[in-house]
Amino acid sequence: EAQVTQNPRYLITVTGKKLTVTCSQNMNHEYMSWYRQDPGLGLRQIYYSMNVEVTDKGDVPEGYKVSRKEKRNFPLILESPSPNQTSLYFCSTSDSYEQYFGPGTRLTVT
């Protein structure tokens, strides 16, 4: 079954404590992406990766890092989280015309 998995699904943390949200796909897709969803703003792209070791900034990259050491995984790293990064995060993969989204990670930074 084609899947995009994210972990954790829910996380409450404190300002400044480094965290990583993992994303994994089993579809052998080259393109992966991270979005954040905020009320009234829709989804905005944070970072994307065209292939292994190739990553680039999206529309709202500040405060985030990513890595793509292998095709199936695309972790999102918050080195020093701040309250304005409280949001719902989605990982996605793409092949041809369709994007597949993970179930989302709800992050709260206090």
Add this chain to the structure above:
Amino acid sequence: GEDVEQSLFLSVREGDSSVINCTYTDSSSTYLYWYKQEPGAGLQLLTYIFSNMDMKQDQRLTVLLNKKDKHLSLRIADTQTGDSAIYFCAESYNTDKLIFGTGTRLQVFP
């Protein structure tokens, strides 16, 4: 720049038709999508349309595209309570990066 706009709310009676509207600014968009997000869930691709098409029908869903006005609509026939969700339109030039609208919350009442 790229921008996708939707109205925030729509309320309809069960059994009626729902029409969710979307306008976009990027005339080079090749693909236009409708996604559904149920409470606490990820994004589910409902349907998509290529920019060289005017209409696409898929069971209860009808997508209309007016390229001249850069207007996209999603019509749901015989709306059911299970259709209550947030609906996002999205545009893409190369199928990788999606530009999302703000989402329309559809509420279906008996």
